[in-house]
Amino acid sequence: MENQKSLSLPSIKIPQGRLGIWTLIVGEFMIFGGLIGCYILYRLRYPEWADQAAHTSTLIGALNTIVLLTSSFTVVKAHEAANRKDLKKITLWLSVSILGGFLFLINKSIEYSTEISHGFTFSSPALQADGDTIGSLFWSFYFLLTGLHGAHVIVGMILMLWALLQARKGKNLHRVELSGMYWHMVDLIWIFLFPLLYLAK
Amino acid sequence: MDSQHVAQDENVKFPDPATDYHGHPNYLKILILLFAFFAASLLIGNFTLTSITVAVIFATAFYKAVLVIKNFMHLRYEPIIVWIGVLAAVFCLIAFFFGIYPDITATHLDVVPR
Amino acid sequence: MITGLFMALVGGFLAYVFRYNLAFPGESIPLFGQLSAGQYNQFITNHGLIMVFWVGMPLLVGAFGNFLIPIMIGADDMAFPKLNMLSYWFFLTSAIVLMISFFVPGGAFAGGWTMYPPLSVNGYTDPSPSFLSAIFYGSSLMIIAVALEFTAILMGGINYLVTTINKRAPGMTPFRIPLAVWYIDIATVIFMFSVGPLVAGAFMLLFDITLGSGFYDPARGGDPVLFQHLFWFFGHPEVYVLLLPTLGVLGEIIPVFSRKPLFGYKPLIVLSLISAVLSVVVWAHHQFIAGIDPRMATFFSVATILISIPFSGIFLSLMATLWGGKIKITVPMSWALGMIGLFLVGGFTGLFLGSNAFDIYAHDTYFIVAHFHYTLFPSVFFGFFAAFYYWFPKFTGKELNKALGYIHFWLTFIFFNGVFFVLFFNGLGGQHRRIYNYEMFSNVAIEPYITFEKIATISAICLILSQVIFLWNFIVSWAAGRKAEKNPWQANTLEWVADSPPPHGNFHTAPKVYRGAYEYSVPKASEDFLPQNLQAD
Numbered sequence: 050m051e052n053q054k055s056l057s058l059p060s061i062k063i064p065q066g067r068l069g070i071w072t073l074i075v076g077e078f079m080i081f082g083g084l085i086g087c088y089i090l091y092r093l094r095y096p097e098w099a100d101q102a103a104h105t106s107t108l109i110g111a112l113n114t115i116v117l118l119t120s121s122f123t124v125v126k127a128h129e130a131a132n133r134k135d136l137k138k139i140t141l142w143l144s145v146s147i148l149g150g151f152l153f154l155i156n157k158s159i160e161y162s163t164e165i166s167h168g169f170t171f172s173s174p175a176l177q178a179d180g181d182t183i184g185s186l187f188w189s190f191y192f193l194l195t196g197l198h199g200a201h202v203i204v205g206m207i208l209m210l211w212a213l214l215q216a217r218k219g220k221n222l223h224r225v226e227l228s229g230m231y232w233h234m235v236d237l238i239w240i241f242l243f244p245l246l247y248l249a250k
Numbered sequence: 251m252d253s254q255h256v257a258q259d260e261n262v263k264f265p266d267p268a269t270d271y272h273g274h275p276n277y278l279k280i281l282i283l284l285f286a287f288f289a290a291s292l293l294i295g296n297f298t299l300t301s302i303t304v305a306v307i308f309a310t311a312f313y314k315a316v317l318v319i320k321n322f323m324h325l326r327y328e329p330i331i332v333w334i335g336v337l338a339a340v341f342c343l344i345a346f347f348f349g350i351y352p353d354i355t356a357t358h359l360d361v362v363p364r
Numbered sequence: 365m366i367t368g369l370f371m372a373l374v375g376g377f378l379a380y381v382f383r384y385n386l387a388f389p390g391e392s393i394p395l396f397g398q399l400s401a402g403q404y405n406q407f408i409t410n411h412g413l414i415m416v417f418w419v420g421m422p423l424l425v426g427a428f429g430n431f432l433i434p435i436m437i438g439a440d441d442m443a444f445p446k447l448n449m450l451s452y453w454f455f456l457t458s459a460i461v462l463m464i465s466f467f468v469p470g471g472a473f474a475g476g477w478t479m480y481p482p483l484s485v486n487g488y489t490d491p492s493p494s495f496l497s498a499i500f501y502g503s504s505l506m507i508i509a510v511a512l513e514f515t516a517i518l519m520g521g522i523n524y525l526v527t528t529i530n531k532r533a534p535g536m537t538p539f540r541i542p543l544a545v546w547y548i549d550i551a552t553v554i555f556m557f558s559v560g561p562l563v564a565g566a567f568m569l570l571f572d573i574t575l576g577s578g579f580y581d582p583a584r585g586g587d588p589v590l591f592q593h594l595f596w597f598f599g600h601p602e603v604y605v606l607l608l609p610t611l612g613v614l615g616e617i618i619p620v621f622s623r624k625p626l627f628g629y630k631p632l633i634v635l636s637l638i639s640a641v642l643s644v645v646v647w648a649h650h651q652f653i654a655g656i657d658p659r660m661a662t663f664f665s666v667a668t669i670l671i672s673i674p675f676s677g678i679f680l681s682l683m684a685t686l687w688g689g690k691i692k693i694t695v696p697m698s699w700a701l702g703m704i705g706l707f708l709v710g711g712f713t714g715l716f717l718g719s720n721a722f723d724i725y726a727h728d729t730y731f732i733v734a735h736f737h738y739t740l741f742p743s744v745f746f747g748f749f750a751a752f753y754y755w756f757p758k759f760t761g762k763e764l765n766k767a768l769g770y771i772h773f774w775l776t777f778i779f780f781n782g783v784f785f786v787l788f789f790n791g792l793g794g795q796h797r798r799i800y801n802y803e804m805f806s807n808v809a810i811e812p813y814i815t816f817e818k819i820a821t822i823s824a825i826c827l828i829l830s831q832v833i834f835l836w837n838f839i840v841s842w843a844a845g846r847k848a849e850k851n852p853w854q855a856n857t858l859e860w861v862a863d864s865p866p867p868h869g870n871f872h873t874a875p876k877v878y879r880g881a882y883e884y885s886v887p888k889a890s891e892d893f894l895p896q897n898l899q900a901d
Contacts, residue, residue, distance in 0.1 A: 065443045065530045071332050072522045072556065074323075075339045079560020082343040083597075087564065087579075087590060089347070090354040095585060107295070114288055122281040125322050129274050172576035182578070183585035189577035193567065233322045240314050244307045248295035331529065342557045345644050349664075350593045352657035 070227045074234045077201075081238050084197070088190050088245065101187040102249060104169065109160045110247035113153050114239065120149025121236040124209070124229040131225040136217065139225055143213040146232065150206040157199055164188075191246060198238055205232045275321045287314050401800040405474035406502070408798060410462070412477025413506065416602065417513050418459055420744040424609040425517065425555075426455070428751055429524055429548045431759070435859040436542050438533025438877065438897075440869040443526040451519035458512035465505035473502040476798065478595055479510075481580035481588045485572045498574040507570045514559055521552035533858070535877035539630060540896065542857045542881040546633055547612030551605045554640050558601035565594030592654055596647040604643045606740060608636060610747025611678055614700045617754050618682055619882050620855045621697040622689025623892050626882040628681045635681075639674040646671055652720045653727045661720045668718035672711065679704060679711075690885075694853075695769035699750035702777050703742045710738030713788070728798070731791025734784045741780060749773070749834070757852050761864040762845030768837040775830035782823030786816040854893045857881050861897055 092098055123145045130138035168175035171192050173185035208228040215221045291310045294303050320326045325336065399407075434442055442448050465472045475483030484503045498504060528541070528549050568579040569591065578584025580591050619626045626632070648656055648664040682704065691697075713735040716722050726732060749772075756764050795808050802809040802817075851860040858877070862870050875897040883894045 065526050068332075068526045068529060069444060069447075069522050071328075071335060072525055075335050076518055076522075076556050076560060078336075078339045079342065079557060080563045081560075082339070083346060083561025083594065084564035084567075086343060086347045086350070086561070087568070087594070090350060090590075091585075093355045107292075111288075111292060115285070118281065118284050118288070121318065121322055122277055125274075125277050129277070132274075171571065172578070177584075182583065186578050186585045189571070189579060193571065193577070197567070230323050233318055236322075237315050237318050240311055240318065244291060244295070244311050248291065248307055249304060338553075338557060342644050346561055346597055349597070349645065349648060349660070350590070352660050353589050353593065354587055356657070 064223065066223055066227050067230070070230050074230065077234060077238075081197075081241075084194060085241060085245065088194060091186065091190065092245070092249070095183050095187075097183060098187045099249070101169075101184045102246065104164065104167065105191070105247050106160055106163065107247045109156050110243055113156050114243050116149050116152045116156070117236045117239050120146040120153075121233055123149065124232050128226045128229050131216065131222045134219075134222065136219055139216045139222075140213060143209055143216070143225065146229075147206050147209050147213070150202055150209075153202055154199065157195070194242055194246065198235070198242060201235045201238070205235045208232075275326075277321070280317055280321045284314055284317060402471065402474060404800045405798070406466070406472040409474050409477050410466075410472055413462070413510070415744070416477070416606070416740070417510060418462070420606045420740065421513070421517055422455060423748045424606065424613075424744065424751075425548060425551060426520060428544075428609065428613070428748075428755075429520065429552075431755070432859065433524055433527055433545050433548060434531065435758075435862060435866060435870050436545050436857055437528060437531065437536050438858045438871065438875040439527060439531035440871065442523050443531055444523050447519050447523050451516045451523070454512050454516035454519065458509045458516060461505055461512065462509040465502045465509070468500050468502055468505065471502055473506040475503070478592075478599070479503070479506065479569065480595070481569065481572065481591050484569060485580060495574050501573060504570060504573050507566050507573075511563065511566050514563060517552075517555060518559065521556050524549055524552050533875050533877050537877075539633075540877055540880045542612075543615030543626065543629065543632060544609070544612035547608040547615070547636060550636050550640050551608040554601045554608075554643055555605045558598045558644060561594045562598035565591055589651070589654055589656065592651050593648070596650045597644070600647040600650065601643045603739070604639060607675075607743040610703065610743040610750075611636075611682075613747050613751040613754070614682055614703060616855075616857065617696050617700045617750055618685050619884060620853050621692045621694055621700075622686050623692070623884045624685055624689035625884055626681070627684035627687075629880065629882060632678060632681050635674040635677045639671055639678075642667060642671040642674070649718060649720070649723065652723045665718060665720045669715065672715060672718070675711065679708070695764070695766055695773065696750045696754035696853075698770070698773050699746050699753060702773065703746035703750060706738060706742040706746065706777075706780070710735055710740075710742065714739065726791060728796055729791035730787040730795050730797055733797050734787035734791060737784045737787075741784070745776075749776075754853070755859075756841070757848035758859055758862075758864050758866070760842050760845075761848055762841050763848045763852070764841045764845065765837050768833055772830060772833045772837065775833070776827060779823045779827035779830060783820045783827060786819050789813070790816050790820075851895075854891070856883060856893050856895050858896055861895060 123142045127139050127142035127146065130142060164170075169188045169191075171189055173188045176182075176185040176188070205228070208231055212221070212224040212228040216225055287310045291307045294306055297303055319336070325332065430442065430448065434440070462472075473479070473484065484507075528545060532541070568577070571577045572579055572581065572586075578586045580586045580588045582588065615626055615632065646664060646667045648660060649668045652661050652665075713731070717726060717732065717735060753764060753769055756762070790813050793808060793813050795802065795813060799805070802813075848864050850864055853860070858875055859866070861875055863872075877896045878898065879894060879896055881896055885892045886894055
């Protein structure tokens with residue numbers, strides 16, 4: 050039995066949890082990369098989408114960028130604290146990051162409700178009735194991209210909460226880093242979504 | 251094999267973060283850098299969009315992404331196999347984009363509303 | 365694996381029903397009854413989907429990957445056992461969802477396994493359905509099933525890669541890993557890098573159906589060709605995902621039964637890496653008639669013909685391994701040789717199809733059908749059976765009946781050729797695939813094509829019936845077979861060091877690896893094989 054354990058010696062110096070999360074992140078890159086690629090292709094095809102992009106709120110988008118970048122920073126601080134086994138600091142920094150996720154979602158829902166009240170929805174029937182069918186496709190992309198990203202924000206928050214609950218008891222401290230890496234990936238996708246959807250008008 | 255060895259192997263499987271220490275860059279510096287680039291791209295976004303400003307905006311976005319991957323996600327401390335994985339993803343996406351580009355973007359489509 | 369086999373039976377049954385209909389249009393089909401045109405379309409669609417996603421992937425990548433990777437690299441288990449279990453349940457759920465889609469109103473999806481819009485979006489009578497009714501359309505359920513299946517395989521893939529990178533036995537350096545493990549891993553890498561855009565595309569398709577967005581609707585500024593690109597960006601690498609594990613299995617079996625080292629082990633790995641890189645730039649050869657840019661068609665044509673170079677390199681190495689060896693014909697070896705022979709036919713016809721000039725004529729005819737069955741059937745089923753007959757003693761600790769194995773091989777080989785060889789002629793004669801009844805098309809419903817249809821159908825029925833021999837052999841040998849030795853084939857790789865069947869944790873003592881996997885007939889050695897864990901004198 051003891052001998053079996055020695056089989057698990059890694060041949061490359063990288064813990065298997067981190068390697069697993071890297072493969073997951075690469076897979077997610079491909080999903081979002083494909084989606085963003087499709088968006089860029091259509092965006093270049095239809096310059097008239099600039100009129101629609103003018104309706105997105107740059108202010109809220111910028112706020113959300115600041116929130117996500119800051120929470121990314123607090124997550125690495127939590128990871129640093131995990132290296133020192135400083136349980137209190139881990140709890141503090143992770144809670145701040147989860148709070149950042151909540152702030153992001155609140156901002157996002159304010160933005161969504163404004164847009165929906167202006168008649169921009171997934172299929173935007175109002176725009177279609179006006180004959181602006183191409184413009185309605187912009188909103189399909191907008192809601193798909195931000196909605197999928199929002200789903201990842203929620204998943205990242207759940208992962209961080211899980212890591213937080215375990216880290217409070219001093220268990221599985223490496224999960225602080227792993228959930229943090231997932232959170233950085235969410236941040237990374239937003240870095241690309243922000244100029245694409247909010248700045249390019 | 252004695253029990254001490256077993257305990258060691260467990261550590262390898264689920265490494266103790268204290269022993270798995272791979273150095274930390276100055277995170278605050280990177281955060282400030284990120285904010286600076288972000289502010290710059292916001293500023294440029296307020297001008298009229300030309301191909302140059304768009305290029306600048308996306309170059310900053312790309313550089314921000316590189317900063318996050320390298321420092322926050324610690325790619326700079328990972329072995330080469332992870333680098334290969336990330337770069338392969340970028341390669342596949344580029345192949346994907348330029349394989350489709352002539353069919354979607356460069357093709358004119360007459361849209362007839364239903 | 366059992367789930368995969370069951371799905372193979374379902375897929376085979378569907379094939380039987382529509383082949384019967386083609387040969388004897390309008391007649392009632394034994395065990396089924398009258399087949400309507402709509403049902404015919406549903407059946408060919410789901411035959412394709414099931415055979416590729418629910419049979420090919422789980423049998424070769426799923427089942428053998430999970431069993432072989434840990435034991436061949438000398439690990440006690442996969443890196444993430446819980447993730448593995450989760451992956452299986454996702455897979456089972458996806459199969460159940462697909463089966464449910466047959467029983468919803470409107471029936472299963474019927475627009476071809478490639479799910480192209482607009483058929484997959486607008487195939488229903490209600491122009492703007494509510495979300496709840498749209499989610500229960502056959503096409504929505506199919507997309508959900510496919511997405512679940514991809515998730516399952518992605519989870520499995522993460523597990524394989526991490527296991528291979530992190531859990532190798534001491535001494536198992538990268539270039540001592542057996543070829544089967546290398547190739548399964550490369551297949552998962554190809555899968556991981558190509559599936560993302562299709563997942564994105566599946567989301568878009570699902571929302572087109574359920575929420576009324578217009579990503580693929582030309583009237584809304586969308587473009588159906590985009591879906592074809594997204595689909596084939598994954599769909600073509602998928603072919604290599606199915607092919608590479610089989611080649612890896614051949615790389616194990618052929619050296620063992622020629623008692624010779626594998627010819628060019630490192631070049632084989634390099635070649636497969638080249639083919640992995642090329643596989644992401646060949647996809648649009650499936651769309652030569654979809655109205656894509658002619659300049660790109662030329663590019664993809666060249667890339668397609670280029671990718672045949674690494675694969676012919678792989679096949680030549682395998683055949684060079686045979687050359688001058690002490691060849692022992694056994695059941696797994698005959699499957700392996702059959703796979704090489706049949707795949708060559710598929711590969712050569714692929715060369716013609718790769719050039720877009722010919723492809724435009726042959727596209728969507730039975731020539732294509734015969735071509736991809738000549739590539740996929742050997743790589744999925746011949747590869748699976750070769751691996752199955754080879755590793756069955758290790759799986760169960762029992763021996764399979766040899767005579768039944770040979771009978772199974774020869775019947776499958778003959779009847780497979782009987783089905784698909786004649787279809788090449790039908791395709792060149794102009795018969796289009798996905799036609800319900802040829803009696804309406806008098807210009808192609810002529811001799812000899814009518815006879816060929818009948819030959820193909822009778823062979824298909826016999827092909828399916830001969831699998832009964834396999835099932836019988838499987839069940840009886842497992843229940844009451846002779847006990848197998850630890851290393852019946854006298855092979856080198858680590859799995860033959862473990863007990864048969866391997867206990868939980870695979871090995872009693874941790875193996876240490878001292879040499880590569882293919883040292884057969886080494887001069888001055890006492891035996892003609894040198895297991896990897898044997899210490900040098």
